[in-house]
Amino acid sequence: xxxxxxxxxxxxxxxxxxxxxxxxxxxxxxxxxxxxxxxxxxxxxxxxxxxxxxxxxxxxxxxxxxxxxxxxxxxxxxxxxxxxxxxxxxxxxxxxxxxxxxxxxxxxxxxxxxxxxxxxxxxxxxxxxxxxxxxxxxxxxxxxxxxxxxxxxxxxxxxxxxxxxxxxxxxxxxxxxxxxxxxxxxxxxxxxxxxxxxxxxxxxxxxxxxxxxxxxxxxxxxxxxxxxxxxxxxxxxxxxxxxxxxxxxxxxxxxxxxxxxxxxxxxxxxxxxxxxxxxxxxxxxxxxxxxxxxxxxxxxxxxxxxxxxxxxxxxxxxxxxxxxxxxxxxxxxxxxxxxxxxxxxxxxxxxxxxxxxxxxxxxxxxxxxxxxxxxxxxxxxxxxxxxxxxxxxxxxxxxxxxxxxxxxxxxxxxxxxxxxxxxxxxxxxxxxxxxxxxxxx
Amino acid sequence: xxxxxxxxxxxxxxxxxxxxxxxxxxxxxxxxxxxxxxxxxxxxxxxxxxxxxxxxxxxxxxxxxxxxxxxxxxxxxxxxxxxxxxxxxxxxxxxxxxxxxxxxxxxxxxxxxxxxxxxxxxxxxxxxxxxxxxxxxxxxxxxxxxxxxxxxxxxxxxxxxxxxxxxxxxxxxxxxxxxxxxxxxxxxxxxxxxxxxxxxxxxxxxxxxxxxxxxxxxxxxxxxxxxxxxxxxxxxxxxxxxxxxxxxxxxxxxxxxxxxxxxxxxxxxxxxxxxxxxxxxxxxxxxxxxxxxxxxxxxxxxxxxxxxxxxxxxxxxxxxxxxxxxxxxxxxxxxxxxxxxxxxxxxxxxxxxxxxxxxxxxxxxxxxxxxxxxxxxxxxxxxxxxxxxxxxxxxxxxxxxxxxxxxxxxxxxxxxxxxxxxxxxxxxxxxxxxxxxxx
Numbered sequence: 001x002x003x004x005x006x007x008x009x010x011x012x013x014x015x016x017x018x019x020x021x022x023x024x025x026x027x028x029x030x031x032x033x034x035x036x037x038x039x040x041x042x043x044x045x046x047x048x049x050x051x052x053x054x055x056x057x058x059x060x061x062x063x064x065x066x067x068x069x070x071x072x073x074x075x076x077x078x079x080x081x082x083x084x085x086x087x088x089x090x091x092x093x094x095x096x097x098x099x100x101x102x103x104x105x106x107x108x109x110x111x112x113x114x115x116x117x118x119x120x121x122x123x124x125x126x127x128x129x130x131x132x133x134x135x136x137x138x139x140x141x142x143x144x145x146x147x148x149x150x151x152x153x154x155x156x157x158x159x160x161x162x163x164x165x166x167x168x169x170x171x172x173x174x175x176x177x178x179x180x181x182x183x184x185x186x187x188x189x190x191x192x193x194x195x196x197x198x199x200x201x202x203x204x205x206x207x208x209x210x211x212x213x214x215x216x217x218x219x220x221x222x223x224x225x226x227x228x229x230x231x232x233x234x235x236x237x238x239x240x241x242x243x244x245x246x247x248x249x250x251x252x253x254x255x256x257x258x259x260x261x262x263x264x265x266x267x268x269x270x271x272x273x274x275x276x277x278x279x280x281x282x283x284x285x286x287x288x289x290x291x292x293x294x295x296x297x298x299x300x301x302x303x304x305x306x307x308x309x310x311x312x313x314x315x316x317x318x319x320x321x322x323x324x325x326x327x328x329x330x331x332x333x334x335x336x337x338x339x340x341x342x343x344x345x346x347x348x349x350x351x352x353x354x355x356x357x358x359x360x361x362x363x364x365x366x367x368x369x370x371x372x373x374x375x376x377x378x379x380x381x382x383x384x385x386x387x388x389x390x391x392x393x394x395x396x397x398x399x400x401x402x403x404x405x406x407x408x409x410x411x412x413x414x415x416x417x418x419x420x421x422x423x424x425x426x427x428x429x430x431x432x433x434x435x436x437x438x439x440x441x
Numbered sequence: 442x443x444x445x446x447x448x449x450x451x452x453x454x455x456x457x458x459x460x461x462x463x464x465x466x467x468x469x470x471x472x473x474x475x476x477x478x479x480x481x482x483x484x485x486x487x488x489x490x491x492x493x494x495x496x497x498x499x500x501x502x503x504x505x506x507x508x509x510x511x512x513x514x515x516x517x518x519x520x521x522x523x524x525x526x527x528x529x530x531x532x533x534x535x536x537x538x539x540x541x542x543x544x545x546x547x548x549x550x551x552x553x554x555x556x557x558x559x560x561x562x563x564x565x566x567x568x569x570x571x572x573x574x575x576x577x578x579x580x581x582x583x584x585x586x587x588x589x590x591x592x593x594x595x596x597x598x599x600x601x602x603x604x605x606x607x608x609x610x611x612x613x614x615x616x617x618x619x620x621x622x623x624x625x626x627x628x629x630x631x632x633x634x635x636x637x638x639x640x641x642x643x644x645x646x647x648x649x650x651x652x653x654x655x656x657x658x659x660x661x662x663x664x665x666x667x668x669x670x671x672x673x674x675x676x677x678x679x680x681x682x683x684x685x686x687x688x689x690x691x692x693x694x695x696x697x698x699x700x701x702x703x704x705x706x707x708x709x710x711x712x713x714x715x716x717x718x719x720x721x722x723x724x725x726x727x728x729x730x731x732x733x734x735x736x737x738x739x740x741x742x743x744x745x746x747x748x749x750x751x752x753x754x755x756x757x758x759x760x761x762x763x764x765x766x767x768x769x770x771x772x773x774x775x776x777x778x779x780x781x782x783x784x785x786x787x788x789x790x791x792x793x794x795x796x797x798x799x800x801x802x803x804x805x806x807x808x809x810x811x812x813x814x815x816x817x818x819x820x821x822x823x824x825x826x827x828x829x830x831x832x833x834x835x836x837x838x839x840x841x842x843x844x845x846x847x848x849x850x851x852x853x854x855x856x857x858x859x860x861x862x863x864x865x866x867x868x869x870x871x872x873x874x875x876x877x878x879x880x
Contacts, residue, residue: 045498046713049638056644059637066636098738099493101778288758305759315459316762348757349489349738356734368729396688 033293035072035112038105042069048096048106053373054089057392061089064096068109075113083117090114091377091390092248093343094285107347108293111247118250128383131169135379136249139241139258142180142214149180170384178215178418185217189224189236197228204313205235205269205276207262209242209283211414222436223279223310229440230318235274237265242278242286244344245379252294259295262287267299270306277310279432281345281412282378284309289347309350309412311357311431320435321357327438329363336406337366337429340397340420342413343373354410354431361438366410369400374411376419391423398423410434458752458763461487461734462879463872466741466753466792467772467780469494470861471846473724474543474868475770475875477550480731482876488733489755489764491740494721495778500709501683501716502565503547503554503577503865505540506532507858515574518560519862529851531863534826535870540862543869544576550727551720553580553691564588566680568604568711570612574858579716581690584678584706587613593622594676595708596669598629600637603711604682625672630654630664639715642684646693662693666700677703683710690719741792750793750839768841768875771795771822771830772868775847775854781820788820790848795822795830795838797850814853821850828871841878843871 048064049055055063067090075081090110097106122129134141145152155161156177166173183191185208204227212220227234239262243255266276266287278284287307291300314320337358341351351371358366375393380386401409401424409420409428417428463479465472468490476488508514509522510530516522523537532540548557554577556563562574564587572587585593593613597606610624631652633641644650649660669679685707686693697705709716728735741764742756750769754761773780773792782791788799788806797820800806806817822830822844829837830844845867847854854860 045495046638047493047497050497050640050713050715050718051493052638052640055638056640059631059633059641062636063638101492101495101497103492103740288760292758301759307758308760312762316457319457347738349736349755351738352734352736 033108033112035105035109038109039069039072041102042104043102045101047099047101048104051095051099053093053095053375053393054091054389057389058089060086062086064090064106064110067113068096068106069104071113072109082121083113085117085121087114087117088250089386091373091375091380091386091393093373093377094347095343095373098343098347105293107290111252111290111294114247114250115252119252122250127168127170131171131383132249132379133251133254134169135382136245136251136254137241138245138379139210142210145180146184146214149182153177153179166384171382172384172387174387175382175422176418178211178414180214181217183217185213185220186236188217188221194236195228195234197231197233199231199233201273202231203233203235203269203272203274205237205266205274207239207242207266207276207278207283207287207307208236209239209278209280212279216414216430219279219430219432222430222432223277225440226314226432226435227277230314230320235269235272237269239265242280242283243290244282244286247286247290247294248378248380256295256297259291259300260297263291263297263300263303266303266307270302275313276303276307277313278307279310279412279430280414281309281342281348281350282415285344285347309345309348311353311412311435312348312350314435315353315357320439324357324435324438325360327361329361329434329438331437333429333434333437334363335408336404337364337408337410337434338369338401338404338406338426339366339410340369340374340401340416341371342411342416343377345412346371350412354412357431358434361434364434365405367404367406369397369404372396372400374413374416374419376415378415381415381419390419394419394423401426458765459487461485461764461766463487463768463770463875464489464753464764464766465770465772465872466490467494467770467774467778467846467848468725468735468737469496469772469774469778469846469864470499470724471774471848471864471868472770472772473721473728474547474865475772475845475872476728476733476735477724477731478543478546478869478872479770479876480728480733481546482873482880484876484879486728486733486872486876487764487766488728488735489739489741490735490737492737495774496721497717498712498714499717499720499861500567500711500714501579501720502573502575502582502709503556503861504574504858505544505562505576505862507562507574508856510853510857512856515564515572516562519562519576520560527851529823531849531852531867532859534824534828534851535866539870540866543866544862546869547577547865551723553719553723554578555580555583566609566613566708568609568708570609570616572613572616572618573709576862578709579690579707579719581683581685581694581707581716582709584704585680585708587618589678590619591678592620592676593678593680594673595622595624595680596672597624597626597682598642599626600629600633600635601642601682601684604708609708623674623676627668627672630659630661630668639684639710639713640687642682643687643715646684647686647689649696662696663700666697669697669701673701673703679703679705680708681705683707683715687715687719688722690715744793746839748839749841753792767879769839769843770868770871770875771842771844771848772846772864772871773848775821776817778847780846780848783820788817790822790830793830793838793842795842795844796832797822814856818853818855819850821848823850827874828867841875843875845871
């Protein structure tokens with residue numbers, strides 16, 4: 001007699017996840033977040049692999065399908081399994097996560113695996129670890145540099161200093177350090193006396209992040225003026241780094257420390273009736289996507305649900321589109337722009353908002369330079385051993401920028417901006433600066 | 442409010458939906474066809490899509506109809522067979538003329554494809570060594586036509602087991618193709634690792650990027666030519682895996698052809714498929730050219746409205762972003778694309794909960810024969826002649842919602858080889874009517 005199962009007793013497992021999905025516990029219990037539904041949803045279509053900018057230039061890199069679902073499964077079945085060192089070749093652009101047709105949470109998988117790799121398999125005394133820790137904690141360096149901005153600007157791009165940094169720290173001497181502003185955004189905000197518009201029902205709390213505070217306060221000021229123009233009361237809570245560079249370097253403990261401060265102060269602002277907006281698309285992605293995936297902090301889900309990109313929020317809550325259609329730009333910003341959508345903007349579905357918003361704005365033209373990655377991915381391109389790869393990934397964007405009409409670049413991401421400038425020599429502006437120039441005389 | 446700052450003349454509104462005339466949900470072939478056709482009609486169009494579509498998993502061939510639902514075929518003329526299709530088949534619902542008009546739109550928009558000169562199906566070899574009837578094919582596959590009697594050399598790469606050239610050649614020979622065909626396998630220059638991505642091959646070939654060959658640095662394309670040249674006996678065409686460039690496939694092919702002195706073609710691929718990626722890129726570019734807006738990455742999860750859809754909501758980590766339009770097109774895909782979902786009790790359409798007819802007993806959803814006539818293959822919404830999904834009693838679920846592509850029921854695209862044609866025809870039809878209604 002056959003021992004095949006009686007077909008009337010056939011009991012298939014529910015095929016795909018959905019919210020009520022409860023996985024069978026066949027693997028030992030894990031204390032972290034449960035990544036199984038994601039691993040199970042992967043049907044190996046390899047869409048992620050075709051979107052990976054690193055795999056396109058480095059055939060030793062096994063790609064996101066391996067780094068995510070496949071490695072997770074290996075980890076469950078083999079107690080001695082060590083995270084494959086190739087995880088540190090992943091640039092954390094998260095295009096795999098953006099593209100997956102099955103909604104597999106590749107960002108969470110990569111961040112978790114990278115954290116585990118750095119915690120357990122990387123020597124805390126190695127030069128690379130120390131260097132990565134310094135790069136990941138950019139806020140700390142920027143904090144000290146901004147106390148003496150002119151001196152810092154001189155020394156950070158001073159030949160002999162950079163030679164020494166290359167030799168000792170493996171920081172590529174080809175790159176130019178971003179300039180520190182002589183007055184930080186927060187200093188400006190304090191000097192100005194804080195908010196000039198007060199409102200009971202229209203409030204936003206601005207997460208400016210490190211870069212627009214220390215390096216590009218003009219972006220932060222533009223944001224403040226635009227929101228006040230639309231009648232919003234702007235709040236600027238105390239804040240630390242969003243954590244993006246720390247996730248990318250596997251330093252989850254550092255990221256968590258910063259996240260705790262951010263969640264506490266930003267949720268307090270939410271209780272006061274504010275929504276959170278960020279001008280850097282990696283910061284907004286960290287607060288809305290990565291925080292709830294990686295940390296369990298009181299209020300973290302509430303923060304995620306109330307966080308927006310600054311322009312996205314304007315599109316939903318104000319007449320910015322209609323006003324821009326009637327506006328005109330003259331002066332310095334009446335220009336042709338080559339726009340690059342940052343990968344982390346893409347992850348939030350924001351890759352076309354600047355193109356769309358400025359389509360009918362008189363006095364400017366904004367051209368999309370295509371869907372390639374800039375290649376810098378925050379701190380990735382700031383490592384000597386990754387510099388060439390970073391530039392090879394970026395080469396497609398550089399070419400498209402050069403083919404486009406404009407000779408000024410535009411993007412929301414500060415590190416993409418530095419790569420765009422590095423590869424083409426163009427001046428790079430933020431879309432908020434253009435909105436300010438159009439609406440506020 | 443202080444007078445020290447300039448403020449907007451307009452009074453603020455607490456939350457305003459992002460508006461357009463026509464909102465298309467879904468970014469595959471059907472969604473893109475609807476959005477492009479609506480924009481060509483002059484409508485202000487927006488397409489929202491959750492992540493990337495199954496178009497990337499498709500071969501890049503555009504089939505209209507290869508076989509009848511009874512399995513007869515390969516069909517010579519797909520249009521001849523349309524009147525004989527069952528009444529509920531999407532082609533019967535939109536009509537043969539609409540299918541033709543839709544294919545003309547495709548031809549006008551995608552100028553890198555061929556086959557539009559005739560109604561007759563072309564026959565193309567596949568990775569599996571079968572010969573597939575199809576209505577349109579990329580330029581890059583043209584030299585591979587099975588109706589061409591010139592002898593053929595197929596060359597595969599060792600590290601790419603998906604395309605086994607000698608096996609494909611043997612299959613083609615067994616299928617009785619009217620030419621001699623040989624298959625050879627070589628190592629791709631630079632000895633790429635076994636799991637190198639198709640995009641890696643494409644990038645190396647497109648840039649003639651550096652690879653190491655016997656200790657010397659060489660351009661990958663030049664080195665490939667050197668390995669292919671000695672294999673050619675008297676064949677006038679060489680078929681390679683579909684990795685010949687990404688953005689500039691025509692340039693890669695032309696460079697190889699010039700060096701080899703033979704025609705070069707790509708055999709349409711299994712997933713992940715660069716021909717599918719290129720087609721997707723071209724269609725998004727076309728949508729941009731006609732002024733359509735689009736955004737991807739987040740799902741539409743809910744809506745407001747009773748008889749009409751008023752607003753739909755895109756979910757971004759629990760923040761709900763409202764989008765509203767006069768007219769909506771549902772092009773979310775079928776069971777694989779997740780436009781049709783199922784649990785143990787039900788088969789359903791997840792956004793609007795449009796009626797999907799199915800047996801109560803789930804054991805009736807499939808056939809016991811693996812390659813049998815599976816009812817699930819035809820699961821989807823049943824529309825009226827304007828492609829509005831109908832409820833259980835036969836009335837439109839919403840007056841301003843139309844459906845296109847594999848979210849529609851009534852056909853089995855895998856068996857019929859009709860997936861692309863149905864997506865283009867119903868996308869075109871839904872987009873066109875939506876644009877007319879919106880204006």
